[in-house]
Amino acid sequence: MIPGITFKRFMRHTLIRTGLEAIALSGLSRRRLPGGAIIFTLHHVRPDRPELSKPNRLLSVTPAFLDETIRTCRDLGLLPIPLEKLPARLCDPADENRYFAFTLDDGYRNNAEFAAPVFRRHGVPYTIFVTSGFAARTHSIxxxxxxxxxxxxxxxxxxxxxxxxxxxxxxxxxxxxxxxxxxxxxxxxxxxxxxxxxxxxxxxxxxxxxDLVSRLTMNEKELAVLATDPLASLGAHTVSHVNLTRVGEDRLRQEIVESTRAVETISGKKPQSFAYPYGFAEAVGEREFAAALEAGYEIAVTNRPGLISRECTKKPTSFNRVSLNGDYQKARYVRALLSGIPFKLAGQPAARPA
Ligand SMILES: [Zn+2]
Structure with missing residues (x-):
């Protein structure tokens, strides 16, 4: 049974890779971004670590690929935007721009070390979603x-x-x-x-x-320093990183409210964005979207794959994202993703993000 899962995973990645290659070769990827925006999900940004086991390797991209992705977005005429400004832009009928936003989940230290300099070089804003229990060293990963x-x-x-x-x-x-x-x-x-x-x-x-959490993620002090970067925003990502669909109402609210408060204490301002842990289809739902809205969030993001359509959404707490995958670190794959075609063909073209 388990090898079956692995074979399925292998086949899925082979199919996705073939699909992305086909889209890249067909010239379809040169068409305009059909939606109004793309929100990228990143986890680790660090030099290649081929010794990592496959599922975790998929959650890691190199600084060079991040650089290339930003260039590709700009080449295609997309403009960088801070995540929290996106809903208002989408609601402005006079705005015909197309946007890209970067988000990084879980607060890994390599985000400050390797990703922040790339964002700085390009003047691109980014949001770090902080799991407050990781930052406080009370919860393991x-x-x-x-x-x-x-x-x-x-x-x-x-x-x-x-x-x-x-x-x-x-x-x-x-x-x-x-x-x-x-x-x-x-x-x-x-x-x-x-x-x-x-x-x-x-x-x-x-x-x-x-101790492993301390080695891998930023503590509250480091996050506070990063938050002084005018390009950086801190968003909340719960206290414990639990799958919110599997907890009761009280725990759901506690995870959102306490992590919001913790991030506010770290950065000195209330976080304006929230990311659901894991974020895939089985880890988010209407109840979670409503809870984020109730907590005052104007934008919250899933990891359900897809582009953002150019319309004023009534559901600002259920935005899709596109996870940049360590297995597909090529500009032509990014172009294929930006065409929107993979989301119509195949569901999630990425690792199941954390
Ligand atoms: Zn996460």
């Missing part, structure tokens, strides 16, 4: 914990719910299968308990999950 364990061990013993089992993690394929399995475990059992169990596994193997 389960997919990074698993990645770190996979890189250190040739096999791992874990109980996914039907008794302890040994998972081989030596080869690249085994690592991909293993992270798929952990991912399914987190997404189908109680998420808090699943993360605690992964943390316990790591601690038992000599890896401190919160």
């Amino acid at each position: 389960w997919w990074e914990t698993v990645e770190a364990l996979l890189s250190r061990h040739e096999e791992i013993e874990f109980d996914f719910g039907s008794g302890p089992c040994t998972i081989p993690t030596r080869t690249a394929l085994q690592k991909t299968v293993a992270i798929d399995r952990f991912s399914k475990f987190v997404q189908t059992s109680d998420e808090d308990a699943a993360v605690r169990q992964i943390d316990k596994l790591a601690t038992g193997l000599g890896l401190d999950p919160l």
Whole structure:
């Protein structure tokens, strides 16, 4: 069953790559952006790390590719815009411009180190979505914990719910299968308990999950410094990074309100944008959109793939984004994405973002 998932993943990526190549070759990608804007999602921005297991490698692009993506957007006549200004622009009937906005989820330190200089060089605004529990070092990042364990061990013993089992993690394929399995475990059992169990596994193997968070993400002080960059905005991304569709009403509101307050304390101003953790179709819905609106957000973003149409939206808390994928780091793929065709053909042409 699990190798089946991996084969499906492989086939999906092969199909997507073939599709993007076909669109790029057909010349269709030279047509005008059909919508009014594109909002990009990024996670890690850092030099290539081929040793990473595939699912996490997909969440990482190089600074050179970020540079190339910005140039491609500009070549196609798109204008950069701060995310929070986008809804008003879309509601202005006299505005015929097409826009691009950059967002970076989870507050990785490499965003300040490698992405910020690229944005600065091009004068392009960007929004960092802060998971306040990561910044405060109170919550671990389960997919990074698993990645770190996979890189250190040739096999791992874990109980996914039907008794302890040994998972081989030596080869690249085994690592991909293993992270798929952990991912399914987190997404189908109680998420808090699943993360605690992964943390316990790591601690038992000599890896401190919160120390890993400290190594990978910016703390509150670093975020406060980054927030002084006139191009940077901080948005909220919950406290714990839980899938919001799987928690009760009180927890949903608490995650939004407390992370909003935390980001306000860090940057000195109320965040104007919010990103739903994971953000894929099963991690967002009408209840979550309404909660973000109720919390006062004028824009909130999913990771449901798609461009933004040129119209005044009545649902500003359900914007689509396009995840830049570590497997498709070529300008011609970006052009193909900007044509909007891949979203009509194939659903999500990217990793399932975090
Ligand atoms: Zn995230």
